[in-house]
Amino acid sequence: MKKKWLFILLFVVSIVLAACSGGESSSAPKENGGSGSDISGKTFTYATTTDAVGLSPIMTNDSPSANVIEQVYETLFQRNSETLEIEPKLAESYENPDENTWIFKLKEGVQFHDGTPFNAEAVKYTFDKLRDPATGAPRASLLESVEEITVEDEYTVKITTKYPYGAFLAALSHTNSAIVSPSADQKQDLMKEPVGTGPFKFVSWTPGDQLELEANEEYWNGAPDLKKVVFKVVPEVSTAISMLQTGEVQFIDNLPTEQINRLESMDNIDIQKIDGSPVYYFAFNHLKEMNQDPEFREAVASAIDRDAFVSKLNGLGVRSDSVVGPKVFGYDKSAENAGTPYDLDHAKELVEKNGYGDQPLKLLTANRANTTLMAEIVQAQLVEAGFKVEIESMEWATYLDSARAGEYDLTFLSWSNVTGDGSELFYPNFHSDNVGSSNRAQYSNAAFDDLVMQSRTTVDQEERAKLLDQANKLMLEENAVVVMYHGVVTSALDNTYTGLNLDSTGKWTLKNVTGK
CATH class of the missing domain: 3.90.76.10 (Dipeptide-binding Protein; Domain 1)
Incomplete structure (x- = not known):
């Protein structure tokens, strides 16, 4: 009997010692970042400004x-x-x-x-x-x-x-x-409670704070490894980067140029950069009488030194005149230098000749880092040419509503070109059918409309490319917009994770993200 109790006592002690030791069994969950780490209980957080x-x-x-x-x-x-x-x-x-x-x-x-x-x-x-x-x-x-x-x-x-x-x-x-x-x-209201077929399901959303998703365990293409995903609103990008460094956040995108050196010095993240399809452009509100004056648009375009701005992007922007970028169907290299060149003296002459400096102009912008930088640089350049320009900054949703309603004189717009097709760049953004909705520049030109519709109504891809090039150059000749730069798509990912699918359009998916 004593031997039996001694055996039981030794067995219990051995279990306790094993539990207290630093050893890890083959089935035990591993900490995030270990080889083949178990991320089933982890929260993957994306920070967005x-x-x-x-x-x-x-x-x-x-x-x-x-x-x-x-x-x-x-x-x-x-x-x-x-x-x-x-x-x-x-x-x-x-x-x-x-x-x-x-x-x-x-x-x-x-x-x-x-x-x-x-x-x-x-x-x-x-x-x-x-x-x-x-x-x-x-x-x-x-x-x-x-x-x-x-x-x-x-x-x-x-x-x-x-x-x-x-x-x-x-x-x-x-x-x-x-x-x-x-x-x-x-x-229900899908604006607040979405229901799709994708790899993640909606859980909750506190506007202005965070949104939570969970894995769709019955996803038709296999359940994702990430079980919980949080979209965290962090208005200050420098704060988001600090959170990435300390591990509170695992992923950010649209890396700000002024922070790229700091990000590249961090040991715990991997940075991805891809020449992208997004285009960023200075836009006139074409419903405003002054913006319908070709010489006014020429004066503004001549006053903007885009090279001075692109040089501030630390390699995160590509200088080009073309509205259609290299990653978009319809691009032709001949459009690279088809826009109005920077010529401050010429801009000053036109401003003085026409009295363009007599009227104050509102430059509407969203309160995002790169857009704010762009606005400040362009404002200084326009003022130097003799214009009176005031910046009005708004948070994102309000800015979108104001731009769509045409409540501005000048602004900065962008387009991600998610389809990668020039017709689907020109038609929503600049065709007169869409003035008041997706055509936030309120641009209307019958010749341009005709070229765009022809590009949409043929399945001959070579013919489509020619038509899109003509439409592109027509916009540039008219200074309908001033292209600031084409985007470089970027992300910073906690290097204990892999599998982020980042596309040149700026889209990304988390389906295949997993721990190392």
Whole structure:
């Protein structure tokens, strides 16, 4: 009996010692950063200086919102970040039996987060709502070409277009073409409670503070390794970088130029830089009478020294005159120097000749680091040429509303070119159809409109490229905008993680992020 109790005592002691030792069994979870680390209980935090405006792909048109939407929703097609080709995603395959007919076979067995089946009815519901004028969707232009949507069977949808539309698949890869749950849309506000088919599900959102997602364990393409993702609003980018350094944050993007040296000196992060498709430009409000004066626009364009600004970007911007960038279909190298060159003396002459300095001008800007820097530099240059310019800075959502409503004289606008197609750059941003909505520059030119519509209504890609180049150069000849730079897409990721998919469009996905 004594031997039995002695055996039991020794067994218990051995368990206690093992538990107290620094040893780690093969099944024990490892700390973040270890080889093959278990991240199932970890929170992956992305810091953003700007909160989302909303969470519905139908009702939004801004990058902070799209960053969330990309994790929760999915599109029929996606752009391959390496080949830049458009490939099926929720679509299984497609046919194009004639120039105006598209037949899409959909993936089977996919469900929305609320259990609603993904099928042809869901596609029709989403696209009909997106293109319905009563909806007021900011990117309704994506489906402007659509004449009719027909459900052929549960997993087959036919779309008939009004005319041959060369950029149709690219349009269907856009974030704002993501498919929503019809049942969820009918019973709740998707701007506040999104329901998609993506790898992450919505949990909660405290506007101005943080938004939480969780892994979709039933995701059709395999559950993500990250189990909890937080989008944390950190208005001061320097604070976000400090949080990245201390491990409170695991990921930031759109790295500010003034902080790049600090970021590159940090041992615990990996920095990624990719020549991108985003374009950043100085815009005139073309509804204002003074901005309709060609010599006024020429004077402004002549006064802006873009090289002086790009030199401040520490390699995070590419100098170009072309509205269509090198990563976008329709780009032609001949447009690189087609804009009005910097000529301060000429600008001063035009200002003095026409009295342009007599009227104060409002330069509207969003309160983001690079945009603020751009505004301050350009304001000083315009003042030097004789203009009177005052900067008005706004937080992101308010700025978008003011720009869309045309409540400014001059401003800075940008476009991520998510589709990578020049027609889908020009039509929403500068075609007269979209004045008052996505055409925030309020630009209207019949010759330009015609070139853009021709580029949209042919499937001959060589012809499309020529038409887009002509439209591009027409804008530059008119000084319709002044291109400041083309973006370099950037990210900084805690180096205990890998697998971030960063695209040249600025889009990114967390599906394949995992611990090392």
